[in-house]
Amino acid sequence: MGTRKLAVAAAGFSAAIFAANYVFPQSLLIYAAVISAFLGALLILAKRKWLRPGVIALLSFSLGIVCYQFNYDRTVGRTLDFERESYEIYAELIDYPKVYEDYCRLEVRLLGDELPRLRALVYDNDMSCAELLPGQRISFTGTVRKADRVYGESYDYYYSRGIYLKISAQESIELLNEKGGSHPMIRLSRSLTEHIAELFPKDTAAFMQALLLGDKTLLYEDESLHLAMTRAGFMHIVAVSGLHVAFLVGLLRLLMGAGRRSSLLCLLLIWFFVLFTGASPSAVRAGFMQSFLLLAPLLRRENDPPTSLSLALALILLENPFAAASVSLQLSFAAVAGIFCFSGKICRFISERIAWMAESRWGRYIAANAATSLSVMVFTAPITAAHFGYIPLLAVLSNIAGLWAVSLCFGLGWISCVLALLPAAGTVAAWLCSWLARYIFLLSRLVSALPLAVLYLENTLLLPWMLGCYALFIVCAHFKKHFWLRLALPVSLSLLSLVLIVCYVNHDYGKGRDTLAVIDMGQGLCTAALGEECTVVVDCGGEYSLDDAGELAGQYLISRGRDKLDALVLTELSQGHAGGAAMLMEMVDVERLLLPRTRAGDPLLEEVLSAAEEKGTEIEYIEADTVIDLGGVELELIAGQMGNRGSRLSVVLDLKGYRALVTGETGEGERRLAALCRQRDIQLLVAGSHGCYDSCSRSFLRALGAETAVLSVGFNYQDCPADETLERLELCGYNVYRTDLDGTVEIRIAE
Numbered sequence: 001m002g003t004r005k006l007a008v009a010a011a012g013f014s015a016a017i018f019a020a021n022y023v024f025p026q027s028l029l030i031y032a033a034v035i036s037a038f039l040g041a042l043l044i045l046a047k048r049k050w051l052r053p054g055v056i057a058l059l060s061f062s063l064g065i066v067c068y069q070f071n072y073d074r075t076v077g078r079t080l081d082f083e084r085e086s087y088e089i090y091a092e093l094i095d096y097p098k099v100y101e102d103y104c105r106l107e108v109r110l111l112g113d114e115l116p117r118l119r120a121l122v123y124d125n126d127m128s129c130a131e132l133l134p135g136q137r138i139s140f141t142g143t144v145r146k147a148d149r150v151y152g153e154s155y156d157y158y159y160s161r162g163i164y165l166k167i168s169a170q171e172s173i174e175l176l177n178e179k180g181g182s183h184p185m186i187r188l189s190r191s192l193t194e195h196i197a198e199l200f201p202k203d204t205a206a207f208m209q210a211l212l213l214g215d216k217t218l219l220y221e222d223e224s225l226h227l228a229m230t231r232a233g234f235m236h237i238v239a240v241s242g243l244h245v246a247f248l249v250g251l252l253r254l255l256m257g258a259g260r261r262s263s264l265l266c267l268l269l270i271w272f273f274v275l276f277t278g279a280s281p282s283a284v285r286a287g288f289m290q291s292f293l294l295l296a297p298l299l300r301r302e303n304d305p306p307t308s309l310s311l312a313l314a315l316i317l318l319e320n321p322f323a324a325a326s327v328s329l330q331l332s333f334a335a336v337a338g339i340f341c342f343s344g345k346i347c348r349f350i351s352e353r354i355a356w357m358a359e360s361r362w363g364r365y366i367a368a369n370a371a372t373s374l375s376v377m378v379f380t381a382p383i384t385a386a387h388f389g390y391i392p393l394l395a396v397l398s399n400i401a402g403l404w405a406v407s408l409c410f411g412l413g414w415i416s417c418v419l420a421l422l423p424a425a426g427t428v429a430a431w432l433c434s435w436l437a438r439y440i441f442l443l444s445r446l447v448s449a450l451p452l453a454v455l456y457l458e459n460t461l462l463l464p465w466m467l468g469c470y471a472l473f474i475v476c477a478h479f480k481k482h483f484w485l486r487l488a489l490p491v492s493l494s495l496l497s498l499v500l501i502v503c504y505v506n507h508d509y510g511k512g513r514d515t516l517a518v519i520d521m522g523q524g525l526c527t528a529a530l531g532e533e534c535t536v537v538v539d540c541g542g543e544y545s546l547d548d549a550g551e552l553a554g555q556y557l558i559s560r561g562r563d564k565l566d567a568l569v570l571t572e573l574s575q576g577h578a579g580g581a582a583m584l585m586e587m588v589d590v591e592r593l594l595l596p597r598t599r600a601g602d603p604l605l606e607e608v609l610s611a612a613e614e615k616g617t618e619i620e621y622i623e624a625d626t627v628i629d630l631g632g633v634e635l636e637l638i639a640g641q642m643g644n645r646g647s648r649l650s651v652v653l654d655l656k657g658y659r660a661l662v663t664g665e666t667g668e669g670e671r672r673l674a675a676l677c678r679q680r681d682i683q684l685l686v687a688g689s690h691g692c693y694d695s696c697s698r699s700f701l702r703a704l705g706a707e708t709a710v711l712s713v714g715f716n717y718q719d720c721p722a723d724e725t726l727e728r729l730e731l732c733g734y735n736v737y738r739t740d741l742d743g744t745v746e747i748r749i750a751e
Helices: 002-022 026-046 049-074 184-199 202-213 217-221 223-231 242-256 260-276 281-298 305-319 321-325 327-353 355-359 361-388 395-419 423-448 462-476 483-508 549-559 581-587 603-615 668-677 698-704 723-731
Strands: 085-093 104-111 119-124 137-146 163-169 390-392 454-456 514-518 523-530 535-543 567-569 592-596 618-622 626-629 634-642 647-655 658-662 684-686 708-711 735-738 745-749
Touching (some): 002 026, 002 321, 085 119, 104 137, 119 137, 184 260, 184 395, 184 423, 202 395, 202 423, 217 223, 223 581, 242 260, 260 281, 281 305, 281 327, 321 327, 327 361, 355 361, 361 390, 361 462, 454 549, 514 647, 523 658, 535 647, 592 603, 592 634
Parallel strands (some): 658 684
Antiparallel strands (some): 085 104, 104 119, 390 454, 514 745, 626 634
């Protein structure tokens, strides 16, 4: 009972931290702590033994609120006065610089007396800090702001990592000491990263870096593999987490046995690995739980999984209460909670009803793997849906077919690194390990290509479907003596309803009415024309957003039953119009790519053309006005004048007589368009340049004579849409829709 009291106390403490993060306003925290403590005191006075868990939970809840407030005051509370002001900054690097195309990002610990000594991110546009080392100290003048917002949206990721300020360097950064100091784990991790890149073949090195060290930087650059692993529900295997710690413990036990000394050595190596790979919340959770498991027999105590899980969560949140916002932490604890609650029952259920699974070794492996995968999804599926907008429906299949290979790949990968001290042995081991990695790649691509591999919640019917499935399983769980009512009925109804939803959506956007949609991409543009037998997308890009424009467009199309494009038109080669084109070509098949002639050497052009060539997409440059009939959708491509980045296109989309003009032109370009489109009977204008001040002139709007205008706009630094533009649209009688206010704008076209 003592351990369960500890579990209740830890759970109450953790619940308070989550409530402080997500439920209670800052001003009400002290009242919540007082009320909780008061209620706990009342239960103590009641002197009822069965009320003791409630007393423990309430008092722990009150303590959790107090700890959160204390941490808030010493971190976030000290940053409230430093917003958009310039200071002389002194800091020490605590990691290697992250180098991007046009800037460097440094993670530092602030020094000096002007600013609180907290962790911060420094942004250097001069690229002068790319070669700095952890431990080196720097000085510069910078503009300071809190790290709680990104692109105008509330963002708690940095707080969850213990980073509380963001600083933009206003001048060159001065190095105060030539040699870096301390941070041996970070330096060792960097050395091993470079070693892995040299040891493993080029096609598997990025994956092995992610699997062994959690460094997914290069893996993200391989959009095809990253997308396949995401759709197959396999990305969790490269996020250093409890799975990796479990693999490590299994490998160590295999090599060292299960004695007392090996347990103590395992403890040391587990925490070395956790710290070495960055101490993510999920890895720390696994480190604590494996430590409790190893220490229990040494201390002659029985390990209690619920207590271990609750205590691990409380210890992590005690160190940083804002870690409650970490998706890694939420998914890790939800997965383990699901395993504790359901895996044993599901495994027994499967084994009892399928005899060969109980009798054969492979059958028991499949049953245990399926049970674990299903139990993990019970609590992680809602979290994944809420944070990422999708559910990897076939993740169970991936885990059954692939986790054995991941386990072997992880163990053999580390063995390869050790054997690299003997060059020939290390190379051979890395070669063998790479074939396991390639099997994982192949499996990911095969599973991701299956129908319904992933459900995108862009289909608004899927959220109520998911909630209904949970409700159905909860209700049917009460029929304990009736197999068909308890399991087969909810499973059958869930699958049947899912098939009906997919069929309905496919019919509604296929054989039903044609649809023209301006997809919400933030500060970008993507217009989709969904005809009965044809699908066209004009532009696919976005800026100042954490979401990938190609993924947003792909999710929209796939959720409406469209996995193939007859044509992708790019009106100009810029991030706001074409930045997501390569990813879109990964998500759906594109037959033709139509784009304006662009100056050679443009990195974005090379990325788009490379993706098109890899997928076998036909590439066609538009240099003069062109009309293309795709059967259901007619495109009129109007070539613009050559600019600094190349020429632009404007597009008239014709769906059964409903015509929409998509343009990026302003000024003189609009006057030319007005003359060309005067007789086109345009009904919809997708406004150029996100409604900037010099777009949509009054003469252009009147000449066009459309009824509706859509502004595709999001957070930006150009004050789009301009008030003047909105006034002109209103004066000319346009019905105005904005993607930042209205979301994706769909127009359903009747016969």
